[in-house]
Amino acid sequence: MHPAYSVILFTTASGAGYGLLFWMALAETFGVLPGGRALSLAALTFSLALITLGLLASTLHLGRPERAIGALSQWRTSWLSREGVAAVATYVPAGLLGLSWLIYLHNDLFHLVAALAAAGAAITVYCTGMIYGSLRTIRQWNTPLVPLFYLAAAASTGALLFGLIYSLFGYSTPLLEFLLLCLVAVSGAVKLTYWRQCDADKGQYTAEMATGLGAWGKVRPLDPPHTMPNFVMREMGYQVGRKHAQKLRRLVVLFLFAGPMLALALSALTGAGVFFWYLLAFLMTVVGIVTERWLFFAEAEHVSMLYYGAERA
Amino acid sequence: MTTLPQTTEKKLGLVIDLDICVGCQACATSCKEWNTGGYSAPLSDHDPYGGDPSGAWLNRIHSYELGEGAAGRTVHFPRSCLHCEEPACVTVCPTGASYKREEDGIVLVNPDTCIGCKLCSWACPYGAREYDYDDGVMKKCTLCVDRIYNETLEEEDRVPACVRACPTGARAFGDLGDPDSEVSKNVAAREGFNLLEEFGYKPTNKYLPPRMKTSAHVSPEPARKSAPVSAGNGSMVEKLFAWADQKLSR
Numbered sequence: 001m002h003p004a005y006s007v008i009l010f011t012t013a014s015g016a017g018y019g020l021l022f023w024m025a026l027a028e029t030f031g032v033l034p035g036g037r038a039l040s041l042a043a044l045t046f047s048l049a050l051i052t053l054g055l056l057a058s059t060l061h062l063g064r065p066e067r068a069i070g071a072l073s074q075w076r077t078s079w080l081s082r083e084g085v086a087a088v089a090t091y092v093p094a095g096l097l098g099l100s101w102l103i104y105l106h107n108d109l110f111h112l113v114a115a116l117a118a119a120g121a122a123i124t125v126y127c128t129g130m131i132y133g134s135l136r137t138i139r140q141w142n143t144p145l146v147p148l149f150y151l152a153a154a155a156s157t158g159a160l161l162f163g164l165i166y167s168l169f170g171y172s173t174p175l176l177e178f179l180l181l182c183l184v185a186v187s188g189a190v191k192l193t194y195w196r197q198c199d200a201d202k203g204q205y206t207a208e209m210a211t212g213l214g215a216w217g218k219v220r221p222l223d224p225p226h227t228m229p230n231f232v233m234r235e236m237g238y239q240v241g242r243k244h245a246q247k248l249r250r251l252v253v254l255f256l257f258a259g260p261m262l263a264l265a266l267s268a269l270t271g272a273g274v275f276f277w278y279l280l281a282f283l284m285t286v287v288g289i290v291t292e293r294w295l296f297f298a299e300a301e302h303v304s305m306l307y308y309g310a311e312r313a
Numbered sequence: 314m315t316t317l318p319q320t321t322e323k324k325l326g327l328v329i330d331l332d333i334c335v336g337c338q339a340c341a342t343s344c345k346e347w348n349t350g351g352y353s354a355p356l357s358d359h360d361p362y363g364g365d366p367s368g369a370w371l372n373r374i375h376s377y378e379l380g381e382g383a384a385g386r387t388v389h390f391p392r393s394c395l396h397c398e399e400p401a402c403v404t405v406c407p408t409g410a411s412y413k414r415e416e417d418g419i420v421l422v423n424p425d426t427c428i429g430c431k432l433c434s435w436a437c438p439y440g441a442r443e444y445d446y447d448d449g450v451m452k453k454c455t456l457c458v459d460r461i462y463n464e465t466l467e468e469e470d471r472v473p474a475c476v477r478a479c480p481t482g483a484r485a486f487g488d489l490g491d492p493d494s495e496v497s498k499n500v501a502a503r504e505g506f507n508l509l510e511e512f513g514y515k516p517t518n519k520y521l522p523p524r525m526k527t528s529a530h531v532s533p534e535p536a537r538k539s540a541p542v543s544a545g546n547g548s549m550v551e552k553l554f555a556w557a558d559q560k561l562s563r
């Protein structure tokens with residue numbers, strides 16, 4: 001599948017934004033969010049800015065972005081529509097939470113509002129994962145590990161952002177760093193399991209099934225229907241990523257998982273320069289998550305390529 | 314609405330005979346010609362006469378080689394939307410622009426509400442949908458919905474443009490939901506099949522298989538009598554020749 005940069009920006013930025021929102025709202029639900037109202041408000045604004053940036057980026061890959069509002073209508077069947085509805089709905093409790101900090105309106109009701117914001121963030125990210133996870137045409141996507149990793153990646157990148165922002169203002173404990181380390185390790189484990197599963201599955205559909213001509217022997221393309229690649233080949237038959245897949249996977253392991261874990265471990269153990277370690281972990285994560293998302297698209301193989309010479313899909 | 318109809322009154326679709334298709338591309342060009350001026354905006358092309366031509370086409374004709382050696386053969390293989398009974402291209406659509414018609418089962422895109430997110434093209438296992446970069450919306454086979462019900466056209470023209478154009482009669486159009494229709498009877502007689510049946514989207518369009526080559530003895534063609542000379546324009550000389558031909562042929 002062709003990796004559209006707008007979609008990579010959308011899924012990574014909004015993922016991290018929802019992750020940050022989730023952890024803040026969860027901490028607020030249980031009344032353990034550190035720092036003053038100003039810090040809470042600033043961090044919340046930052047998370048909503050990331051989310052909004054991601055959502056705006058997602059409209060860049062639309063042919064008719066001016067009609068995007070229509071995408072909220074088909075939530076009964078479409079995961080893309082559900083994602084849109086969940087994203088818009090999450091702004092409400094998130095905004096109320098911000099308002100409660102802004103005008104110091106605080107009572108027990110806002111624990112509920114915070115819980116709703118956390119739930120909205122999680123549901124939105126799950127829907128994003130299911131846009132891909134629900135497509136049976138792409139075996140690398142059609143697995144529960146896809147929404148699971150979208151959730152894990154949003155949780156760990158958002159938590160790193162949380163740690164980064166709060167450590168800047170002196171709020172950090174080795175316990176948080178240890179929990180964060182565990183979170184990164186879990187998302188790494190999900191991704192490694194995912195890759196192992198993808199590599200083991202060579203595809204159950206063949207060119208003979210696609211053409212229905214297996215009884216005559218092996219099906220081989222002779223003349224293509226067009227002299228140059230068409231939309232279907234460009235969108236669904238993207239080849240570049242697979243050539244470098246192994247190198248890029250190692251880069252993801254290093255930058256998205258091993259590197260940040262090492263930085264967090266050093267931070268927890270030394271207890272010095274905490275912000276610096278968080279910044280290092282976060283910068284590595286940015287490189288790692290963008291590469292991971294690019295690979296997620298580039299390594300995905302589409303069944304329609306069976307008509308264009310793929311033997312299995 | 315992207316919710317699929319439980320049943321459709323008719324199942325209009327195409328039957329494509331792979332035994333007689335010669336891969337001439339007449340159906341593809343005829344489709345492009347009709348649909349660039351019909352339903353929805355024109356099917357845009359980019360660099361059509363240059364080194365990297367591309368464009369939105371709703372019908373693509375592949376040629377495949379099957380088998381090996383003397384048993385091998387070439388099959389020309391037209392591929393377009395199959396108007397599935399359970400099309401995921403419809404259910405994934407976030408706006409409801411993609412829909413399946415309850416009255417005849419045709420799968421269409423509403424060009425006024427499509428946002429061009431391309432998710433439907435990702436959901437289609439047949440690669441049947443092509444995005445139009447100029448119009449910013451998805452394009453697909455409409456089964457020539459603007460021809461088949463068009464009473465301003467002559468009766469014989471009320472079939473999809475590809476069917477009308479096919480010089481070998483390899484394409485037929487009809488109601489595949491009616492077991493007594495010509496197309497259904499032909500599918501039953503020739504053991505017509507679904508593409509990628511295993512996927513489970515239940516395509517409406519059917520394909521008729523190429524006939525197996527037999528190694529059986531090919532009997533020499535029986536000597537054929539030439540057709541009798543006709544009386545032509547009826548002149549005396551022509552009549553005389555016709556009479557002579559008739560007598561001498563006995």
